[in-house]
Amino acid sequence: MLARSASPQLIQEYVNTGKVRYVFKYYPFLGEESYYAAEATECASDQGKFWEYHDLLFSLWQGEGVGTFLPDKLKTYAGQLALDTQTFATCLDTRRDQFTVLADKRDGAQAGVKYTPTLFLNGQVISPVRDYEQLKAKIEDALAGR
Amino acid sequence: MSEAPQRLLPLRWILPIAVLLALLATACRSGDGGGDGFQVTVPPGTVGSQHVLGSPQAPLELIEYADFQ
Numbered sequence: 001m002l003a004r005s006a007s008p009q010l011i012q013e014y015v016n017t018g019k020v021r022y023v024f025k026y027y028p029f030l031g032e033e034s035y036y037a038a039e040a041t042e043c044a045s046d047q048g049k050f051w052e053y054h055d056l057l058f059s060l061w062q063g064e065g066v067g068t069f070l071p072d073k074l075k076t077y078a079g080q081l082a083l084d085t086q087t088f089a090t091c092l093d094t095r096r097d098q099f100t101v102l103a104d105k106r107d108g109a110q111a112g113v114k115y116t117p118t119l120f121l122n123g124q125v126i127s128p129v130r131d132y133e134q135l136k137a138k139i140e141d142a143l144a145g146r
Numbered sequence: 147m148s149e150a151p152q153r154l155l156p157l158r159w160i161l162p163i164a165v166l167l168a169l170l171a172t173a174c175r176s177g178d179g180g181g182d183g184f185q186v187t188v189p190p191g192t193v194g195s196q197h198v199l200g201s202p203q204a205p206l207e208l209i210e211y212a213d214f215q
Contacts, residue, residue, distance in 0.1 A: 010208075011199060014206075015199050015200040015204075016200075018200070018201045018203070018204055019204055019205060019206060020200060020204050020206045020207070020208050021198060021199070021200035021201060021202065021204040021206070021207045021208070022198065022199045022200055022208050022210070023197065023198050023207065023208070023209040023210070024195070024197040024198075024210055024212065025194065025195060025197075025209060025210065025211045025212070026194075026195060026211075026212070026213075027211035027212060027213055028213050028214075028215075029213055030213050030215040031215065033214075033215055034213045034214060034215045037214035037215065038213075038214065041214070042195060045195070045197070050197055051197075051199075054197075057214045058214065061214070061215070063215075064215045065215070069214060069215065099188055099189060099192045100192070100193070100194060100195050101195070102187070102188045102192070103188050103192040103193060103194035103195075104194040104195050104211070106188050106194075107194050108211040111211075113211045116211060116212050116213040117210050117211060117212045117213075118210070118211045119208060119209070119210050119211075120207075120208070120209040120211075121206060121207070121208050122206055122207055123207075139206065139208075142206055143205065143206065
């Protein structure tokens with residue numbers, strides 16, 4: 001999965017060099033923990049720590065529906081990143097950002113997303129991508145106009 | 147003589163139940179637009195998240211739709 005393993009390389013080689021603009025969108029569909037995790041990340045974003053929380057959640061992945069992303073755990077992770085845990089808890093418990101997450105999912109569904117991760121390069125679906133090398137090859141082809 | 151109907155009664159329901167389950171499975175796969183049977187209902191005008199890395203002038207835009215699980 002790109003977000004779990006290849007992102008640092010992608011960012012170093014293509015984003016930081018001005019060749020690629022990378023956009024992350026939520027597409028929760030593997031159960032309630034997917035929605036909790038996405039909404040929690042948006043709550044972290046409200047405190048200016050989206051990417052830190054995003055990276056932490058992907059690093060904690062253990063499988064589907066195993067309890068890693070239940071609300072109490074997600075609040076603990078917020079504490080690990082020194083977020084204001086009271087504000088974070090209120091945000092998560094009231095589901096303040098649920099429509100932001102659902103809007104991403106709506107947009108993805110309209111664009112044809114059926115699985116995750118789905119990758120669009122300049123509007124064209126390029127996934128599934130096996131690994132970073134394959135992604136890199138597709139980016140190089142696009143940069144060369146192939 | 148009284149046992150036969152008791153055995154046949156469940157059999158009579160197998161086909162309708164199988165058809166119903168098949169229809170439900172099909173609806174969950176294709177009818178929701180989201181892949182998980184979850185109906186995406188968002189108030190009109192709601193904007194999605196805005197998490198971007200990189201320059202707006204970059205020649206390529208890579209969008210990733212992801213699930214944390």
